[in-house]
Amino acid sequence: MIVTRFAPSPTGLLHLGHAYAALFAAEKATKGGGRFLLRIEDIDRTRSRADFEAAIFDDLAWLGLAWEQPVRRQSEYFDDYRAALARLDAERLVYPCFCTRKAVAAEVAGAAAAPHGSSVAYPGTCRRLSPSERDERIAAGELYALRFDSSEALKRFGPLTFSDGGRGTIAVDANVLGDAVIARKDVPASYHVAVVVDDAAQGVTLVTRGEDLLDATHLQRLLQASLGLPEPGYHHHALIRNDAGERLSKRDGAQALAALRAAGESPSAIRQRLGFA
Secondary structure (H helix, E strand, O other): OOEEEEOOOOOOOOEHHHHHHHHHHHHHHHHOOOEEEEEEOOOOOOOOOHHHHHHHHHHHHHOOOOOOOOOEEHHHOHHHHHHHHHHHHHOOOEEEEOOOHHHHHHHHHHHHHOOOOOOOOOOOOHHHOOHHHHHHHHHOOOOOEEEEOHHHHHHHHOOOEEEEOOOEEEEOOOOOOOOOEEEOOOOOOOHHHHHHHHHHHHOOOEEEEEHHHHHHHHHHHHHHHHHOOOOOEEEEEOOOEOOOOOEOOOOOHHHEHHHHHHOOOOHHHHHHHHOOO
């Protein structure tokens, strides 16, 4: 059975791009005689708002979509994400990073300019610190984030691949996102940790989402393997863009579903416009 999900963040109003993603996921589930789930990704408590969540439900129902209850909210499962982080820590696949974003950007730029350098997402500065130095800096009260040791994970669990419905089999490359941050002081776990834990908990078998998240799949497959989680299939679809060819964002109020509804557009017109007649 195919199980898909649409997982918006309640940090703004849904736009046409969200509508396409939701309809795409629902269609994949329906054609496969499966299940379509809705998940609210509200792990960022500083930006998530109840009125935006209510608007998500309203817009999706207006489009004619139905989803299973109860809806999973990430904010209710922080303990699950902490448990996943603890397991990664026990496996020595995470390390504290004391670098500021500015320092990381400067080092990446320097590495790219070197004769034999290559630009990577994070150059591994703090990965090279000794355990004693890490402990001393933490004890001194330095702020830090937790990074995932992608290269070590691939060394232990690779080679890995993932299957994309539009692109075929893709080999996992640990350098695509590098040693990404997977937890900060103000957020108990990153999107990457939360999403793999959620998909496994909900039994999602097919992850459908925009092609802008294709790179993230390399990291998420590494996390799945490291945590012993099942591997879903993937389908990264094209993005809906505005007249200037730019991908839509929540700041693009003209394309918000609420604005289109207020202007008199019907659900069937939106579906036709997006190719779901």
